[in-house]
Amino acid sequence: MNQAEALYHLQEIELGVLRARKRLQEIAAALANSETVQSAQTQVANARKTLTPLQTKARDLDLEIQSTIQKARATEQHLYSGQVKNPKEMQDMQQEIQSLNKRHGELENHLLEMMVAAEEGEAALHEAEATLTGVTAEWESQHQELLDEKKTLEKQASQLLEQRKTALTQVEPGSQKIYDALKPKKNYHAVALLNGSSCSMCGVDQTMAIEREARQGQKLVYCENCGRILVYRS
Ligand SMILES: [Zn+2]
Secondary structure, eight states, X not given: OOHHHHHHHHHHHHHHHHHHHHHHHHHXXXXXXXXXXXXXXXXXXXXXXXXXXXXXXXHHHHHHHHHHHHHHHHHHHHHTTSOXXXXXXXXXXXXXXXXXXXXXXXXXXXXXXXXXXXXXXXXXXXXXXXXXXXXXXXXXXXXXXXXXXXXXXXXXXXXXXXXXXXXXXXXXXXXHHHHHHHHXXXXXXXXXXXXXXXXTTTOOBXXXXXXXXXXXXXXXXXXXXXXXXXXXXX
8 A cells, every 4th residue: 555545545534534423413413403392392382371271261150150050049949938028128039030040141151152262272282282292203213213323423433533543554654744734725635536647636637747656656646736645546
């Protein structure tokens, strides 16, 4: 393995590490982001917030109806018990019974409205809950896939770092210095392949002399155009 080949091998490993790290970052972001689930949770909470006061109101109305019925019944019993003799008092009691019956009717209507509204609220809540269950299950399955992928990538990255150590033993200090200086300028692609007579990164044709030197691999040669180290691959 000549120096250009050794550097190319090193670059391939380093690019592999970079790809793994980039994907690990994406996974970390995806795992932290559960917007869909949060939004479904909000929907459920809102549906509950709408429904609860309706149910409370319906219960209150029902109690009020029961108490109105009892009051009317008690007044009736009293009226027809024979204990009340005073006509004015009897008339008052009859009026009270009438007004209680009227109130009872109003309360029943109101209760009916509340019950219809509560039923609609319940249906909305059930729908929101079903959506939440669905998106949660979906998120969990994705979550599991991502966790599995994360595990694989972490293993891959650590294997690549081991390979990098081995690859570095093939690189001479002088070559490494050149490579390290080029790397940041060339976005981690300091080495390009010589494809026929052209540079694989910029596509520019090289002179016969450069091509020959790259083939020989005795020393590092550079692309005339982009300045990358050229490696000849037979
Ligand atoms: Zn080039």
